[in-house]
Amino acid sequence: MTKLLEQPPFAARDEAAFVAEMNALTAWHIDGCPEYRRVWPAWKPADRAEDLPYLHAGIFKHVLFKTAGAGIEHQRTLTSSSTSGSDPSKIVLDKRSSDLQSQSSLAVLKDMVGPEVRPLLVLDGAKALRQRGEVMARVAAAMSLRPLAAEIHFVLDDVQDAATMNWRQIGDVFRKYDDVLIYGFTWILWKAWATAAIPADVLEALAGKRAHFVHSGGWKKLEEAKVDRAQFDAALLRGFSADSKVIDYYGLVEQVGVIYPLCTRGFRHAPRWSEAIVRNPWTLESIVGEEGLLQLVNVLAWGAPYHSVLTEDMGRIVPGECPCGRAGTRFELLGRAPNVEVRGCANV
Amino acid sequence: MSDNLHYFATATQRWAVALPTRLDALIADWEHLRTAMIRRMPSDFSRDEWAYLISFLDGDNLMRPFVEAFGKPTANPESGCDALARPRGTVAVWLPSNVSLLGPLTLILLSLTGNRVRLKASARGNDLTAAFLGFASENLLPGTLRNYISERVALDQFDRHDPRNEELSQDASCRIVFGSDEAANADIRLPHRADSSVYIFSDRRSEAWIEPAIVSDNVVETLIKVFAIYGSAGCTSPSRVVLLDGSEADARQLRDRVVAAWSRIVRRQPAIHLASQNVMTRQWAAALGWDATSTLHNAAVIAVGSTDLPRPTGLMFLPIVAASRDDAVQQLPANIQTIGHAVGNPSDAAWLKMFAPTPVKRFVPLGRMHHFGATWDGWEFWRGMFETMTVES
Numbered sequence: 001m002t003k004l005l006e007q008p009p010f011a012a013r014d015e016a017a018f019v020a021e022m023n024a025l026t027a028w029h030i031d032g033c034p035e036y037r038r039v040w041p042a043w044k045p046a047d048r049a050e051d052l053p054y055l056h057a058g059i060f061k062h063v064l065f066k067t068a069g070a071g072i073e074h075q076r077t078l079t080s081s082s083t084s085g086s087d088p089s090k091i092v093l094d095k096r097s098s099d100l101q102s103q104s105s106l107a108v109l110k111d112m113v114g115p116e117v118r119p120l121l122v123l124d125g126a127k128a129l130r131q132r133g134e135v136m137a138r139v140a141a142a143m144s145l146r147p148l149a150a151e152i153h154f155v156l157d158d159v160q161d162a163a164t165m166n167w168r169q170i171g172d173v174f175r176k177y178d179d180v181l182i183y184g185f186t187w188i189l190w191k192a193w194a195t196a197a198i199p200a201d202v203l204e205a206l207a208g209k210r211a212h213f214v215h216s217g218g219w220k221k222l223e224e225a226k227v228d229r230a231q232f233d234a235a236l237l238r239g240f241s242a243d244s245k246v247i248d249y250y251g252l253v254e255q256v257g258v259i260y261p262l263c264t265r266g267f268r269h270a271p272r273w274s275e276a277i278v279r280n281p282w283t284l285e286s287i288v289g290e291e292g293l294l295q296l297v298n299v300l301a302w303g304a305p306y307h308s309v310l311t312e313d314m315g316r317i318v319p320g321e322c323p324c325g326r327a328g329t330r331f332e333l334l335g336r337a338p339n340v341e342v343r344g345c346a347n348v
Numbered sequence: 349m350s351d352n353l354h355y356f357a358t359a360t361q362r363w364a365v366a367l368p369t370r371l372d373a374l375i376a377d378w379e380h381l382r383t384a385m386i387r388r389m390p391s392d393f394s395r396d397e398w399a400y401l402i403s404f405l406d407g408d409n410l411m412r413p414f415v416e417a418f419g420k421p422t423a424n425p426e427s428g429c430d431a432l433a434r435p436r437g438t439v440a441v442w443l444p445s446n447v448s449l450l451g452p453l454t455l456i457l458l459s460l461t462g463n464r465v466r467l468k469a470s471a472r473g474n475d476l477t478a479a480f481l482g483f484a485s486e487n488l489l490p491g492t493l494r495n496y497i498s499e500r501v502a503l504d505q506f507d508r509h510d511p512r513n514e515e516l517s518q519d520a521s522c523r524i525v526f527g528s529d530e531a532a533n534a535d536i537r538l539p540h541r542a543d544s545s546v547y548i549f550s551d552r553r554s555e556a557w558i559e560p561a562i563v564s565d566n567v568v569e570t571l572i573k574v575f576a577i578y579g580s581a582g583c584t585s586p587s588r589v590v591l592l593d594g595s596e597a598d599a600r601q602l603r604d605r606v607v608a609a610w611s612r613i614v615r616r617q618p619a620i621h622l623a624s625q626n627v628m629t630r631q632w633a634a635a636l637g638w639d640a641t642s643t644l645h646n647a648a649v650i651a652v653g654s655t656d657l658p659r660p661t662g663l664m665f666l667p668i669v670a671a672s673r674d675d676a677v678q679q680l681p682a683n684i685q686t687i688g689h690a691v692g693n694p695s696d697a698a699w700l701k702m703f704a705p706t707p708v709k710r711f712v713p714l715g716r717m718h719h720f721g722a723t724w725d726g727w728e729f730w731r732g733m734f735e736t737m738t739v740e741s
């Protein structure tokens with residue numbers, strides 16, 4: 001399907017080949033998705049990644065895009081978690097894209113946490129998996145770690161209630177294994193693990209063991225609580241071995257599986273099957289070294305035009321090579337575009 | 349006993365209006381504040397808002413509600429009066445929950461009635477009424493208006509579930525409720541005096557109706573100005589433009605003129621979030637079938653389409669449609685408030701015939717769509733702040 005997935009995620013790539021794949025994918029969506037065609041009626045193949053068309057992330061809250069085409073089987077709908085109280089995005093999953101996205105997340109995660117298969121603790125309830133037809137983005141993010149999981153334990157019955165954490169189960173896992181993967185949304189990890197009074201027998205069981213905490217979902221709630229990254233990491237890693245790590249990854253619900261973990265130098269890198277572009281919010285021109293709206297593109301989304309999404313997140317492309325050794329465009333994530341208060345009359 | 353009887357007369361009726369203060373002194377104080385407002389603008393207000401408040405405080409404008417309700421000012425008629433109007437007592441006002449000029453404007457109008465005014469602002473967000481009262485307290489000299497505000501005006505900020513809502517409602521002779529339908533319904537069900545009156549200003553929509561032959565640079569400029577202030581968030585903002593008996597080509601031509609003129613009329617760059625939202629709105633509109641174009645810097649999205657297309661919701665989305673007059677009337681939303689017109693003869697009786705069976709509340713020139721007044725949403729609410737004693741000799 002794409003040769004770009006055949007190499008390690010952060011190996012160098014042929015830019016022209018990447019743009020050619022993106023053009024082919026765009027043409028596929030133009031042909032198979034009438035709504036997308038209406039948005040970009042005059043589309044022509046791009047010469048550069050920054051000239052690729054995009055859909056704004058907010059539109060997925062209002063329009064359900066689906067691309068029809070040979071070999072595409074649409075499956076369940078993924079619902080984004082909405083922390084702001086606004087409508088959630090609804091994302092249609094399809095088998096072809098899901099397979100590619102699984103390969104993507106596995107490759108990127110292996111690069112960050114190593115290839116070893118180990119038990120996975122998920123700070124969520126198993127019941128979240130059992131919903132028919134729809135799947136929460138939070139669960140989809142956890143499941144992207146499944147290829148690295150020897151066994152999966154859902155250890156938090158109710159994500160709204162840290163007291164429902166199953167410490168006995170967690171203690172059992174650490175008594176049995178020396179190396180464990182733990183996934184949770186950022187604020188859930190903070191509330192249910194980092195600030196929890198961990199029972200003494202569990203602290204004893206995990207002492208000196210290796211843990212990789214993987215989290216996503218954004219810092220908004222922690223920023224409000226005035227918690228910084230160092231504080232967060234230190235609170236999670238208490239008691240674990242020195243080679244334990246906390247890995248913060250960023251990704252879009254529209255592009256499940258294409259993930260952007262923070263490297264040791266504090267940057268995020270686009271794997272070779274994706275690209276990060278930053279645009280001036282007013283002119284939409286692509287910019288390097290300056291703050292703007294982040295656009296993420298990848299060659300993996302076939303079932304709907306999620307292959308090029310202009311986000312509402314602010315970012316900055318950092319030129320030059322990263323000392324961490326990864327190729328691929330590196331960028332900084334700078335939070336949400338600042339909101340403004342709506343003025344008007346009574347009817348909003 | 350009031351020492352401040354003011355006399356007015358229409359062709360058929362002579363009025364005495366009892367106020368707690370001298371009206372001329374009160375208006376003079378507002379005009380004094382107006383002078384200070386010209387010199388300095390608090391940061392809470394936009395330039396458009398401040399300019400409108402300044403124009404609103406013009407002395408003639410402040411006298412207008414009296415003239416409309418009671419006639420022209422006169423001397424004490426030797427033959428006596430036919431009726432006496434007096435303030436009803438205490439007016440409770442639930443202000444809109446978003447940032448709005450309606451609070452300051454209502455306060456100014458109510459000050460003229462002499463009633464005690466208790467305003468309730470939303471617990472969340474900024475409130476322009478508090479900012480305006482703050483400016484007034486800093487800039488008013490000792491005198492009638494300053495005394496009125498300190499003695500008879502109270503502003504509190506609390507949420508809609510606060511028990512103080514009940515107290516506010518129970519004490520009021522008149523209740524004025526701004527808010528969503530849901531909030532307004534909750535407020536009017538609060539315990540209240542059996543003889544109290546209530547005025548509800550809830551969810552409303554407005555439209556601009558334009559005849560293609562009338563479109564000029566001036567009309568385009570006015571349309572941009574009335575829309576740009578609040579976008580679709582204003583109850584008096586045009587939520588769509590109807591080109592009466594026009595064609596889709598006319599609509600496209602108007603759209604292109606608006607897009608071309610926008611950056612000349614609206615010089616401010618939109619906030620990043622708004623520019624980003626407008627990228628989304630343009631795409632959403634296009635996906636729904638609108639021929640949508642962004643103005644420079646993604647400040648707004650102006651779109652052309654047929655009247656039956658679903659509309660995206662976007663703060664700065666302005667759809668332009670061509671429709672016959674009959675279709676335009678048929679498609680009016682149930683909560684229509686204002687129609688801003690740019691038509692050849694707005695005085696033609698045909699308009700009145702057309703609007704008689706509709707719920708339209710105002711038919712005003714495009715440039716006056718946002719102008720607040722003593723009659724609002726079809727209510728003569730300002731007049732309702734007085735009770736009437738009839739006098740027969």
